[in-house]
Amino acid sequence: MEQHSRRPPNxxxxxxxxxxxxxxxxxxxxxxxxxVVDVQNDFLPGxxxxxxxxxxxxxxxxxxxxxxxxxxxxxxxxxxxxxxFASQHPGHRVGDVVELNGLPQVxxxxxxxxxxxGAEYAPGLNTSAITHEVLxxxxxxxxxxxxxxxxxxxxxxxxxxxxxxxxxxxxxVTGLATDYCVKATxxxxxxxxxxxxxxxxxxxxxxxxxxxxxxAIEEMRAAxxxxxxxxxxxxxxxxxxxxxxNAQD
Numbered sequence: 001m002e003q004h005s006r007r008p009p010n011x012x013x014x015x016x017x018x019x020x021x022x023x024x025x026x027x028x029x030x031x032x033x034x035x036v037v038d039v040q041n042d043f044l045p046g047x048x049x050x051x052x053x054x055x056x057x058x059x060x061x062x063x064x065x066x067x068x069x070x071x072x073x074x075x076x077x078x079x080x081x082x083x084x085f086a087s088q089h090p091g092h093r094v095g096d097v098v099e100l101n102g103l104p105q106v107x108x109x110x111x112x113x114x115x116x117x118g119a120e121y122a123p124g125l126n127t128s129a130i131t132h133e134v135l136x137x138x139x140x141x142x143x144x145x146x147x148x149x150x151x152x153x154x155x156x157x158x159x160x161x162x163x164x165x166x167x168x169x170x171x172x173v174t175g176l177a178t179d180y181c182v183k184a185t186x187x188x189x190x191x192x193x194x195x196x197x198x199x200x201x202x203x204x205x206x207x208x209x210x211x212x213x214x215x216a217i218e219e220m221r222a223a224x225x226x227x228x229x230x231x232x233x234x235x236x237x238x239x240x241x242x243x244x245x246n247a248q249d
Contacts, residue, residue: 037175042118076112145184178205
């Protein structure tokens with residue numbers, strides 16, 4: 001089980017101006033959590049596996065953080081010999097699809113290797129707001145796109161247990177990349193029964209094949225995931241609070 005609730009090591013806070021436009025304190029919704037998926041150096045422009053405009057998710061995620069009592073961040077945390085790396089498959093190259101322990105596996109460049117700078121959170125991300133961390137992809141024999149499970153749904157990361165222990169029934173998913181780890185996390189959240197929102201402008205996609213990002217969004221919608229933008233989130237949270245109050249009356 002890959003479950004961690006420690007404070008991340010590189011937890012520099014961004015300037016307070018990045019957080020001042022959102023309400024705090026009593027405006028928080030304790031039954032909702034913000035999920036920040038894989039906002040790491042290797043997924044930023046200039047990284048080993050750059051997501052186009054990956055750094056553009058940092059500011060909107062920081063603005064959302066004060067709205068939530070629970071902010072859960074996931075990180076890819078791969079061993080150097082991870083089976084998703086093209087370097088581990090002689091004769092194959094990045095983008096090829098192979099079989100890895102009975103599952104189709106897209107081959108990627110070596111990325112987010114444990115203990116490297118590439119695996120650290122992106123500079124400027126407000127890691128001091130993170131209340132729980134999930135490290136995934138630690139088994140060299142299977143990849144883990146979702147923050148909830150590995151790709152075969154054979155092992156849980158412990159995230160579902162953590163959220164349920166804290167009374168969370170709603171999640172807002174942000175991060176990298178829309179068409180891979182964000183999609184897998186949102187789909188698993190919906191299947192597990194969470195009211196699930198994708199914050200579209202707080203995500204960016206790889207688009208390995210043109211149209212992948214839009215197809216991913218449509219797949220999430222078809223699974224019941226609601227698609228919103230950052231500016232919609234306070235209104236949605238107010239509605240959830242009102243719904244909760246009405247249910248208690």
